Amino acid sequence: MMARATSLTLVSLVWLWAGSVATPVVADTLRVRSGDHEGFTRLVIDTGTSPGWTLGRTGTGYELRLARDDVDFDLSAVFRQISRNRLDAISEGSAPGRLALTVPCDCHATAFVTGSGALVIDIADGAAPNGSVFERRVDPAAGNTEVPEETPTTTPVEASATPVEGAASDLFFWKGPESGQRPLAADPRLAIFWRGTDVPPARAPTEERAPVPAPQETPQAAVAPNTFGPAETTDVMTEADPILPALPDPRVTEAQAELLHQLSRAAAQGLVEVNRPAVTDRMDEPPHEAAVAEALSPAEPAASQQSSIHAETSIDRDTLSTITRQPVTAEGGRCYPDSTFDLAHWGDDRPATIQIAERRAPLVGEFDRPSQDAVLALARLYLFFGFGAEARAVLASFGVESEDISALHELSEILDGGTPGAGATIAAMTGCDTAAALWAVLAWPDLPPDAEIDEGAVLRAYSALPVHLRRSLGPELSDRFLSVGHEAAARAVRDAIARAPGDAGAALDLVDAQIDLAGGRADTGEQALDLLARSNDPLSVDALIMAIESRLARGQAVEPDLADSAAALAFELQDGPEGPVLNQLHILARGSGRDFDQAFDAYRHWAGPAPDIVRADTGRRLFAMLGERESEDNAFLVQYFRNRDILDAAGPDLILSLDLAERLADNGFTGEAQRLLKGEAGYSDRGRRLLAHAALSEFDPAGALEQLAGLGDREAEELRAEASAMAGDHAAAATRYAGVGETEKAGREAWRGGDWTLAAKSGPETMRSALEALSVAPGTAIAVAETKAEPAGPLAKSRILIEESRSVRSALDTLLAATDDGG
Template identity: 40%
Template structure:
């Protein structure tokens, strides 16, 4: 019992003799563009501190007894580029080692936080933090009474650079004798292994001499002096023995440090045997391929995948929590924006699909550089569905990285003939967060459907469907476009109607697509859809959807024949549009009017909106259709004016020639037809010659054109009775067959006035008169020659396909 009591007494005395529990300060850190920062919070009231130089390092000393420092989380947020190391040196001292050509400054905040900044460059002139600190005295240890100690003498850790370390009293050896170690017999290697190693080394030597292999010989300096940043290996016996060896002192330590810095890193040799590294030509080729960035078909370097890895710019936490974390470091010292923090905030907005907020943040904090241009392009895509200019994404559609996806999205549509890496697009799209897949999917599907790649469009839809949950109107828009691509307009209309009824952000786009579906199939747009387009056009008049909605309203009105209302609406909304946008809608309206079957409606609106037609600057095909319809209605002069530049094409010259013939301008018609070949131009040329009175030339022209009936008609007019007698019509031949009555002498019978007429002669005269009358009646009743010219333009009064050329001349009957 007495021994136990004595042991408890000794334990209590030992506890009471030690210092009181010291306060430990946890260090926070943060990385900025121009400095690294350490923060020590909650300094006690009245507590003073000192920061100064201790050789090549800095020391922070607190006027607190037994204070400690928790440095475990410092390098979680900052790299070892400015602050190389820091350690709790004891005695309320924190030692900091900074990079070359860097300095430290410190200040205290109003909240009793001590801030230390490590900055690049020389220190400010007269900085008090460059003053050397006073050396600290080592604690005085009471001498133990003489006797034999069986406890090892205290020795500081060899890697703890304490200037007072050499002052500790040691006896140079442990009191306990070292254990006896019996020598072991040396281990002899297997002779076969020795021979194999010798053969291998000889073969490698020959190969190296021939330049076939390269042998990495370790630098001897790396084997003598360990690296200054190497961490101690506690479980390695050899390393532990070296750590317990004598510390370099005096000038030996700096020399050793310089050797360690100059020496290259020792190559790892995990096997512990021959330092042999094998590499084939295929290995080298694959390594080179993996290190080289991809290139486009134009030879431009592709953007790396990390540049557009939008999926890595956010996480699953609440947006408000992520935004709060990002915004805490937006401003650094003196309220200067931190570019890295600004970029992180912009990327966070992009991750969540907020393009406008991303652009506003970049503009407010002055984000510059190539990365800023790329981020702003992504923001435009998220907001508007495409970018005004692709910028850094131009030409990247055939890259084998995520850049291909964003390059496709940067353009309103895929350019015909452009090379697109469909696999890269699908991989990048599948890697996006679900909310971005839902937002970008409809526009991406539209692009690939228009480009004739429905399989890729369906794969994009499948990438959205792989996630669970209700995918909402976005997926219905995709289904509608896929239905339209395979001709299922009924299914598309049902899906679009559901999106419109949802009254969400995709409603206006669905309404536009539904109206376009009716127009493409030539069906009238239901008035409720047109009225909805009018209301949404007014609501979105200042957004990118305003003009497409106004166009849908104008064409919806025209689809029901309300061309007057459509023209008035175009005149009202047109001033808000660009000139080319207005021309496009005017052309569509003119096309619908030209195709309208009611001639009265066409002619009335054409002459009422003639200025609209002129401002539309119609293309050649539309001008030809309008001029042809006017010519068919008998408005030859208007048809000629409507042609405009279309008079230069062959079909336009034909229409102009027909108009000239109707106006009896044969010279103009022949000039327009000069040099033209074919049945149509030849028939019009013959018609012009006939109108000019040159019936013989007209007959020849008709014969060359393969129109014998028209040729015979012109021969009849020219008086070529012999030609008509052989190839004329039956009434013509009957008239020509009529002979005057002859007497027995072969001369014409001309009875004298006083000669009596015989009954037989009178009867014959009556029969001849009756036959002549019938022949001439038949000739006069016969219609004029109307001949169909295959492949020619239709003419006035057509009742059959092709061109029918009615008699335009009344001469030579």
């Protein structure tokens, strides 16, 4: 239960009367402030003493008339905060104390006075409600203090410096003692407080009331509502009426005292909570600054008239708490509300120096104590301009405590180009239906693939940002969306930049290039990036990084001029967040063009500090380029052995170790290949095959067969066959070669093993022809010779033997030639 006891006493009525009676004032300048809100435009006039006033219709809009003609208005700052959609012009009226408002739209005006005395005029969209007191026309010829008579329909009347008879009001005011008039009062209890007048006698309630003047033919301006009492008490007292004070009923006084006593006890016991207004440090503000600030708030005027007492049971409290709890993520995690990241309202379009000076002035109040609200306001202004480091410095210097401090620190880091990452509180809020989702997405350097993102909340918050922040953060946000495949959301970011007023500039070109690259249109995207990278735009660094990364991802060589630009910017920005990235891209750009001398030299002379993880990744990627088959063997071997220490420091990963070991083994450096294959790489299938190959190079067939144990792929079978042949088991080698379809190799191993029949079937063509000539294969010359007739004489036989000898010698020469490769 929350309570704040309020009571209307006779003393309060005295103050109300004293604040309404016209008193002499000196000439004054009333400052007019303004503000645009959802659905209405608000004007606030710091009237100070809240004189009587009227507001009514004119031909071009409305006119405000104060009951003072010794004032003028300061209108210099009116259109600094608002547009001319609802208020086209504002100027001093035809007479002193008047203010003319030109309203070009289908709008209506209302007015009220705040509790602090500021006069507020709201110009709202749409037609005025029926019976609005502010829609009546003002009489151009009437004076400021001439209040029109009321119409027969009872309309509220506000306090004025002129008596208004016949109106629905409990109080009537007089012009002063010099007028000779007496104050008239409808409530007899107030008569005792009028000074300088005799107490008129009371009048019987049945006496005839004073006549009400008839309304004028021309409608006059209505005045603001009266809040001093019920509309029924409209009697006009005569001078003969005796008026005696009506003291409060003692029972009411006793009940009030008992209630306050019991509430005090409950508050002391912690059973109730007193809702007290916050006290702010306004020592440096003008007298009525607080009233104007209150009036400029977009809260509805009627809110101040609501009851200040709230009561509920514990069941109501627990039930409502489930309805009004703060927004959460789908998993039930905490979400920051929209107000935590309301950057659009933390600054305006005035020069930064002026706004910063205004916010710095009230930082320290009485006794040199910092004002927490002022410190937070200054930090938020810095964030509005994108100054993250300055905002962190302000928060740290004054040591303020607020539930928003953590969020503001993380926001400042993001605005400075940093990425708090998974350790940030906001990083888990990507699924929130508030502005926190935007900053949660930007907090990640790379969004997790399974991250739940509320795209609608992200895009709403992004579109609400000031234009300069929208252009600054647009490329980063688009890149985050594209990294997880949300191309439609990236296009929405692009559209938000395009529809902002003014020239979108390079931010739009950069986002367009990102979308082209993500859509597979590399040529179009890289062409736009190259133009931007070669310019002097602040986004040229981002464009250069994207242009080089795109070429490296496609395996293309980077142009030398882009590599030179990366080198120059890496040196210039070596202490910034872009420094390590530009150093890495410069080195890899040199490597992509096979200029490994400059690449490794740049690595050894890295400009500026760099995280170890970035240097290690750069070294591994550079050696991966070196190991590609496009580089010549001689260049590969020279650069490898010259810069092997860089590789050892970087720690090659599995794939890089295998690639380099294979190339080293192919060039005969089996010992270095075996060194690279120690550990995890040597236990992989590919690593075991490489180790078997190295063993065969060192004539160790047994070691090769040991490495190949359990491997059943084709390459492993070929290595086994080679190891069997090296070990002298040619029959096994022939069988293994035949099993993998290497018939010619199987035939050679069969020849070596003495299996001429298999060799004649599977060997090379020359080997089969030679074996046929030696009558080894079926259906050869032996079988054919048996069908020939036996020669008749010795000379014929000798001639046949000579021919056969020549044939065998030719077959042997052919067979030797077929196996001259060592088979």
